[in-house]
Amino acid sequence: MFKKFSKFEDVLINKFNQHPLWAQLPKRSNAFFIRLLLQLGCISNHFVMWYEQAKLGINIEFGKELIRSILRDEVSRNLPTHQDNRLYDLIEKIGISKKLALSVKPSPTTQKTIKKLFNLVRYPQSDYDLRVLVSLRIAGEVLVAETYRHIVPALTTRFSIKPRDSKFYYPHFKHDAKDAKGHTDSFDKILKSLIIDERTLAIAKASAKKAFAIRLAFYDQFV
Numbered sequence: 001m002f003k004k005f006s007k008f009e010d011v012l013i014n015k016f017n018q019h020p021l022w023a024q025l026p027k028r029s030n031a032f033f034i035r036l037l038l039q040l041g042c043i044s045n046h047f048v049m050w051y052e053q054a055k056l057g058i059n060i061e062f063g064k065e066l067i068r069s070i071l072r073d074e075v076s077r078n079l080p081t082h083q084d085n086r087l088y089d090l091i092e093k094i095g096i097s098k099k100l101a102l103s104v105k106p107s108p109t110t111q112k113t114i115k116k117l118f119n120l121v122r123y124p125q126s127d128y129d130l131r132v133l134v135s136l137r138i139a140g141e142v143l144v145a146e147t148y149r150h151i152v153p154a155l156t157t158r159f160s161i162k163p164r165d166s167k168f169y170y171p172h173f174k175h176d177a178k179d180a181k182g183h184t185d186s187f188d189k190i191l192k193s194l195i196i197d198e199r200t201l202a203i204a205k206a207s208a209k210k211a212f213a214i215r216l217a218f219y220d221q222f223v
């Protein structure tokens, strides 16, 4: 059953990579590219609160612990947080001013995206663990990595930033992608235990589709 779900995810990933923004991106200006990064950053800024809220409703302890371990990566002891690393890439590597990086306002579409992402993890919902874990995996991990799949090469062509010199975009691309043995794959075990029949498979697919649609609508504002 999980294999069926995983195949369904792969279809969504393919569709995501066919979004017209990715084909247009190389032809757009650096100012446009930076605007995209800053709006994406408005979503990243909410990551910890979003995962925290999702975790509070989870029933299975193993599921809670999975989310905690991702949050611990995000805000590790004795290390810069992922948001610190994002600012490092923006300011030190790309050369955006601190003022611009920190004063950016989410666009109306970005605001709507954030609201909908929080709505995905609202409590209560039937089959909460399954719905919410699938939502986080798709909207918080898989499609984040797929986004940076397009961002990382652009950092090199536009600003001569080698992937290894990026502290945020490249590590997240490497770590969150499917089959990278990182965050996305850490959901495999629990999803295998939750997607066990046609009913739960249908719920997982519907949740994945919903999370996918919310993220896709975010990119529509740039085409």
Ligand SMILES: [Fe+2]
Binding pocket: 070, 140, 141, 175, 176, 183, 184
């Ligand atoms: Fe992640």
